[in-house]
Amino acid sequence: MIAMADFLNQIVYREAWLTLEALDAGDLPPYTGSMLRGALGHLLRPALCDGPGCGHDCQRPDACRYYSLFERSRTATGRNAPKPLIMEPPISEDWESIALGGPVTLPFRSGAPAAGETVPTLRNDHVLRIGPQTLLRTGIRLLGPASIALGGIIDVIGRQGINAGGVRFLLSSARDGTGRLLYDRRFPLVPAQMPVLMRMAAEQERARRIRIVFQTPTVLKLERKATFDPVDFASRFFEHSLARAVQVHECLMGQPRLPWMDPPAVRVRIAGHRLFHYLLPRHSYRQDKWMDFDGMVGYLDLEGDLDAGMPFARAAEVLHFGQKAAFGLGKVRVLVLE
Secondary structure, three states: OHHHHHHHHHOEEEEEEEEEEEOOOEEEOOOOHHHHHHHHHHHHHHHHOOOOOOOOOOOOOOOOHHHHHHOOOEOOOOOEOOOOEEEEOOOOHHHHHHHOOOOOOOOOEEEOOOOOOOOOEEEOOOOEEEOOOOEEEEEEEEEHHHHHHHHHHHHHHHHHOEEEOOEEEEEEEEEEOOOOEEEEOOOOOOOOOOOOOEEOOOOOOOOOEEEEEEEEEEEOEEOOEEOOOHHHHHHHHHHHHHHHHHHHHHHHOOOOOOOOOOOOOOEEEEEEEEEEEEOOEEEEOOOOEEEEOOEEEEEEEEEEEOHHHHHHHHHHHHHOOOEOHHHOOOOEEEEEOO
16 A cells, blocks of 8 residues: 555645734635735736736746746646645634534524535625734645745745735744744844755555545536535545645656556545535636635545555645645645544
């Protein structure tokens, strides 16, 4: 089992956890991952690309650093490619409580399942009102060789701040994945430090029952259509976690293509769940259109012979599960219950 997962040891990344302090009062959407990703792209585009009209129609996609971080979705041969940037959005205490099984309290509201579905819906139509000196904690993870850019990204945010949803934020501090201090606004003459290079590990782990907590809306598509069926999530979790790790290894690590691998031999059944179809329409100001970010949130308990799948479950905690990790969707925690 570990031999099959050994390629995980070649996946490297850097991450930075930023504490942002608001300078203004304002209203933010209840889910801030897509907003922060857009604000970060707007801030970095002038620094990373000097070409006109950079974006989906970039004229120099092979050389453009902005395009490689924010826009590239295909390899040179036309295959799907994951983006090297993963957002880790702020998660409020009430959202975390709901995901772990706590009561649904305002401003969240649950409702009847959508047509053809079995899990209840969840929505939050209220804005997040913040005032000056409000702190937001968010994370940025860069995968593979692109991670060398993270030190410079922290430096730009530290010097210029970031405008998110019409609210100006200053970078108060930044730490890497080990907790090491990278930046502190109290010491403006000390340059931002480079986060430590981290490496994924394929380790033996025994598990007979686990709880998968979907902390941000998780998008799982089967045959190009999003599914909100707990059985689909249970049956595809390990398989899709393996597939995403293989994609990252091949497309972002500069490694040779791996030989064919069957999905891990995991025999699993659903032991319980508390899942919601989270309704999350979002307006893209750059594309001037509404985008559907609906996803599954809550927890799913699985039991069975899970040992072979645990390395890929742990990989999903770093790489996220499902689609749109660049917007912070698909953030999961895997808890071993037995």
